[in-house]
Amino acid sequence: MSRSLSRRSMLAASGAAAAGAAVLATASLPQSLAAAARSFTDGAHQAGIATAVQDHLVFATFDLTTNSPADLERLLVTWTGAIKALVVGQALAGSGVLEAPPADTGEAAGSPAAGLTVTVGFGPALFEALPALQARRPALLQELPSFPGDQLDPGRSGGAICLQACAQDPIVAFHAVRNLARLGLGTVALRAFQVGTGRTTASGRSEGTPRNLLGFKDGTNNLVGSDQKAMDRYVWVGDETDQAWLRGGTYLVARRIRTHLEVWSSLSLDAQQQVIGRFRASGAPLSGRHEHDAVNLDAVNNLAQPLIAPSAHIRVAAPSLNGGTKILRRGYNFTDGVDPKTGELDAGLFFICFQKNPTTQFVALQARLAANDALSNYTTHTSSALFAIPPAPTPGSAIGAALFS
Amino acid sequence: MAGTNAYRRQVVQATERFATSTTALDAAISGGNLAQAQAAELEAQAAFDVVRPELQVGLGQVAPLDGLTVDAAPGTQATGLHAVERALWSGDLPSAAAPAAALKGAGLLLEVSLSRTIKTPSVIAQHQVEQLAWLVSQVVGRGQERFSHRDLVDVEATVGAVSGAGAAIEPLGLLVDPQGTYVLQDRLARLQTVAQAMGHSATDAEISAASWRELATAADAAAAAFGTMGGSLNGYGTGRAYA
Numbered sequence: 001m002s003r004s005l006s007r008r009s010m011l012a013a014s015g016a017a018a019a020g021a022a023v024l025a026t027a028s029l030p031q032s033l034a035a036a037a038r039s040f041t042d043g044a045h046q047a048g049i050a051t052a053v054q055d056h057l058v059f060a061t062f063d064l065t066t067n068s069p070a071d072l073e074r075l076l077v078t079w080t081g082a083i084k085a086l087v088v089g090q091a092l093a094g095s096g097v098l099e100a101p102p103a104d105t106g107e108a109a110g111s112p113a114a115g116l117t118v119t120v121g122f123g124p125a126l127f128e129a130l131p132a133l134q135a136r137r138p139a140l141l142q143e144l145p146s147f148p149g150d151q152l153d154p155g156r157s158g159g160a161i162c163l164q165a166c167a168q169d170p171i172v173a174f175h176a177v178r179n180l181a182r183l184g185l186g187t188v189a190l191r192a193f194q195v196g197t198g199r200t201t202a203s204g205r206s207e208g209t210p211r212n213l214l215g216f217k218d219g220t221n222n223l224v225g226s227d228q229k230a231m232d233r234y235v236w237v238g239d240e241t242d243q244a245w246l247r248g249g250t251y252l253v254a255r256r257i258r259t260h261l262e263v264w265s266s267l268s269l270d271a272q273q274q275v276i277g278r279f280r281a282s283g284a285p286l287s288g289r290h291e292h293d294a295v296n297l298d299a300v301n302n303l304a305q306p307l308i309a310p311s312a313h314i315r316v317a318a319p320s321l322n323g324g325t326k327i328l329r330r331g332y333n334f335t336d337g338v339d340p341k342t343g344e345l346d347a348g349l350f351f352i353c354f355q356k357n358p359t360t361q362f363v364a365l366q367a368r369l370a371a372n373d374a375l376s377n378y379t380t381h382t383s384s385a386l387f388a389i390p391p392a393p394t395p396g397s398a399i400g401a402a403l404f405s
Numbered sequence: 406m407a408g409t410n411a412y413r414r415q416v417v418q419a420t421e422r423f424a425t426s427t428t429a430l431d432a433a434i435s436g437g438n439l440a441q442a443q444a445a446e447l448e449a450q451a452a453f454d455v456v457r458p459e460l461q462v463g464l465g466q467v468a469p470l471d472g473l474t475v476d477a478a479p480g481t482q483a484t485g486l487h488a489v490e491r492a493l494w495s496g497d498l499p500s501a502a503a504p505a506a507a508l509k510g511a512g513l514l515l516e517v518s519l520s521r522t523i524k525t526p527s528v529i530a531q532h533q534v535e536q537l538a539w540l541v542s543q544v545v546g547r548g549q550e551r552f553s554h555r556d557l558v559d560v561e562a563t564v565g566a567v568s569g570a571g572a573a574i575e576p577l578g579l580l581v582d583p584q585g586t587y588v589l590q591d592r593l594a595r596l597q598t599v600a601q602a603m604g605h606s607a608t609d610a611e612i613s614a615a616s617w618r619e620l621a622t623a624a625d626a627a628a629a630a631f632g633t634m635g636g637s638l639n640g641y642g643t644g645r646a647y648a
Contacts, residue, residue, distance in 0.1 A: 151546070262625040263538035266632030268531055268639075341614065342545050342621035377535065380542060 040087050040117075041392035044248045045236065046399065047087070048119035049328070049354050049389065050225030054166040057196030057332040058173040059254060059350065060181065061159030061385060062188035064129040072130065073404045075187045079120065079180055080398035086176045089113030092183075105182065108175035116172050118180070119164040120399045121252050121387030126160035136403055138243045140251065140358055141388045147370035149380065156192045156256060156383035164252070164352065166330075170197060192383065194256065196332025196350045209283055209291065213259055213333050213347055214378075216276050217283035220291055221314075223328045234326045237356045245402035248391030251358045253327075255366075256334070256383035259348035264378045275374045277312030285314060297321070311374035322368060325361050327353040348379065358386055408526045409642055411573035415566065419455035420519050424512035426452055430489065431509040434501050442501065443493050447555060449508065450486055451562035457539065458532040459519055470511055484508075487552070494552040525642045526574045530635035533567045537628035540564075545621040554609045560620065564600040567627065568593050574638060582637035589630040596623040 042050050066072065082092055089112060094103025127137035143158065163180055165173040174195070181190050200210055200218040209217040223230050232238070237246050264272070273279055273286060283291035286307045287299035297315055299307040308315045319326050335347040355361035370376055390400045430445035453470060460470070470485050484504045492501035524532065540563045544556050571593045578586035599620050603612055 260538060260542050263534060263541065263628055266534045266538075266625075266628040268527075268632065268635050271531055271534075339546075341617060342541055342625075343618050344541070344621065344625065377538065378542075380546070 040084050044391055046119045046249070046389060046392050048117035048164055048166050049235070049250060049330070050228075050231055051117050051166075052115075052225070053199045053201050053330055054115050054117070054168050054173075055197070055199055056167055056170040056173050057194075057199075057350065057352075058163075058165045058170075058177045059194045059196065059352070060163045060165075060177045061123070061191040061254075062161040062163070062181070062184065063191045064126060064160045064187070065189050066187050067129060067131075069130050069132050069404060071187045072126075073398075073401070075184055076120070076400045077398040078183050080393060082180060082183055083118045083120075083176075083399070086118065086179070087113060087116045089116075092179055105175065105179055107178075108169075108172050111169050111172050111175075114167040114169035114172040116165065116167040116176055118176055119162075119166075119252075119389060121162040121164070121389040122400065122403070123159045123162065123385060123387045125158055129160055133403065136243060136245065138241060138246055138388055140241075141386065144253065144358070144363060144384050144386050145367075146384075147366050147381065149370055149376055150384070151380050151382055152384050153382050156194075158385050159191045159387075161188055162252065162254065162385065162387045170195070194334060194350050194383075196334050198333040200331040200333060200349060201329045212331075212349055213261060214264055214272070214276070216272075216278060216280055217291065218331070218349075219329050220278070220283055221295065223326045225328060230326065231328070234361070235328050235354050235356055240356075245390060245400070245405075246388055249389045250354045250356060251362075252387045252389050253351075253353050253355070253358060253362045254383070254385045254387070255351040255381050257349045257351050258346065258380045258382050260344065260378050260380070261347060262344050274309050274312060275378070277308045277314035286312075309374065311372055313369075313373050313375040316369055316373045317365065322365050323360075325355075325365065327355045327361050327365065329353045354389070408529065408573040408575075408577050409524060412524055412529045412570055413521075415569045415573070416456060416459055416519055417516075419452045419566075420512075420516040423449055423452035423456060424516045427505070427508040427512040431505045434498055434505050437498060439493065439496065439498055442498065442505075446486065446489050446493055447558050449512075450490070451558050453486060454559055454562035455566040456515065456519065458536045470508070470515070490552045494554075526577050526638040527635050527641070529570050529574055530631045530638060533570045533631040534628045534635070536563060536567055536570075537624045537631070541621045541624050541628075545617045545624070556609050557603060557605065557607055557612070560600050560603060561605070564596055567631070568597060571631070574634065577638060577641055578634055581641060582634065585630065585633050585637050589627070589634055592623070592627040592630045596620075596627045599623045 041047055064072065085092060091104040091106070091109065094100065122141075124137070124141050124143050127133055127141070146152070163177050165176040167173040167176070177193070181188075198210065200212045201222060209220050212218040223234060225231065235250050237249050237251070239247065241247055267275070269280060277295070278285050282289075284293055285295040287296035288294070295308065295314055295318060297306070297308055297318060297320070301307055306315075315321065330352045332350045332352075333347070334350045335345060337346055338344070339346040353362060390403065393399050393401055426445050426448040430442055430449055433439075433442035433445055484507050486508065488504040489501045489508065492498070492504070540560070544559045544563070571589055575586060575590070578589065599616075603616055603620065
């Protein structure tokens with residue numbers, strides 16, 4: 001339903017109704033749009049996590065420019081109202097007078113809502129910038145450690161707040177983040193901005209598994225958001241947390257992973273398949289015939305050599321060799337022009353994953369991958385960030401409101 | 406078989422140089438001779454660059470020798486070449502002693518373990534793709550930890566090694582895939598020209614960004630040609646005579 005909604009009609013409607021209010025509240029939404037507003041939340045959780053993965057991403061991080069928790073609380077109220085409007089294809093409403101700048105930047109006017117979701121998270125830097133909230137900082141919310149091979153750009157890493165906007169239309173996702181950034185002026189400042197095109201994860205087996213820029217199907221055996229039992233086990237923060245405000249939320253890890261495509265493309269097909277551990281065409285593990293065949297790490301060839309090499313990506317990342325843990329991936333391909341140093345494409349995977357415990361899940365897994373994964377010879381991690389994602393707000397409250405109560 | 410043997414000689418000679426230079430490194434440090442130690446460390450780096458594609462990252466063979474700080478487990482100190490390099494170029498000779506002694510032992514083991522390197526021409530070509538990948542991503546892409554600021558050592562060694570490998574497979578290549586071999590020859594010649602133009606003794610800061618990029622572009626082109634040759638040479642040569 002949300003795809004049929006047009007900002008053009010909503011611009012007109014909102015202009016008539018918008019005297020003075022910078023942002024709409026959901027109470028003002030037409031009844032016909034109420035159902036579409038479900039993409040604002042996903043039950044008890046923020047949308048954009050378990051939600052079916054959209055095709056486009058804009059991921060932004062922000063620094064705080066205030067040391068007042070009250071300023072942040074006000075911004076979250078403003079953002080919550082704005083997000084409710086944006087996800088139903090509604091433009092932000094302003095005064096409508098010619099003498100004032102438009103409240104909405106307008107680039108998505110006429111575009112459908114495009115399944116937009118916006119997910120908000122808090123980084124370690126937020127609690128460092130706001131000592132008054134230090135007692136509310138989850139113990140697990142620490143900057144991620146460095147891993148072998150990391151070449152992190154500090155400007156792209158970290159951040160006090162993140163916004164993950166996903167949509168079927170890239171301009172809709174861009175529009176959402178741009179307008180939220182404008183609303184945040186004076187309280188937050190943009191730190192990093194990443195556009196992702198082409199999701200690299202499927203939402204379920206009914207969807208074909210998408211391919212990454214390496215040409216391989218990516219995430220065949222990954223956790224899917226529709227598996228509620230697994231989500232409860234691996235993704236949603238439960239009673240084990242030391243911070244009640246985070247219960248029902250999760251942790252988001254973002255890593256910009258540059259892929260050295262020129263060299264990868266010069267590898268033989270066999271070498272590529274050995275590095276990944278799967279056949280490129282079918283996506284089947286080298287121990288099987290079909291994409292979703294179980295990965296048999298014990299399978300050997302006639303010479304008693306393992307079919308899936310010791311350093312193959314799917315072996316090193318296998319849950320069975322990582323304490324059984326899993327993460328929910330939600331990655332996107334990116335291309336950011338040409339690397340001025342090498343003349344190669346600056347392209348790769350903007351890796352996002354969700355988990356309930358970043359230390360025992362992502363960090364443990366990445367430490368193993370960085371040290372042993374043959375694929376790490378062809379990739380470089382250039383940014384790193386961790387954010388705590390609060391649950392969906394209760395009716396009438398704002399995202400993250402419980403942080404201040 | 407000639408190609409297999411030629412490449413084997415190249416690798417074995419590099420392991421011998423590595424063993425010799427790490428022994429000299431250890432002796433120079435023990436004798437308190439910083440200049441000699443630095444020279445020996447750079448020689449060991451160059452030898453290791455030739456050997457690197459024969460080592461397997463996944464089996465943990467590279468990290469103890471290369472010794473990047475980031476490779477060290479939390480709470481432990483890096484060992485290997487970069488640990489020595491860091492100590493030597495900060496003038497801290499005593500801190501170089503332990504990792505240099507470990508390298509001396511590792512050098513001898515490396516010489517033994519790689520003395521029977523048997524690679525078919527196809528695999529030799531494929532290894533050069535990875536060698537050039539390392540050059541672009543780690544040396545030009547500035548992924549290496551820099552203490553001596555003498556990355557031209559790595560450039561010279563790597564370009565020399567891939568050129569040697571190219572020469573090793575060339576006779577068979579001219580028979581099997583002359584066009585692909587001519588392309589590889591041209592691209593290796595271009596890579597050598599670019600590397601030579603960068604000089605021999607410049608420090609990293611004295612090399613322009615344009616030069617680094619020119620090197621990376623030439624290396625990527627050579628890597629693609631090696632990749633093609635790897636496919637063309639598949640099935641030729643078994644190396645059994647040396648196994």
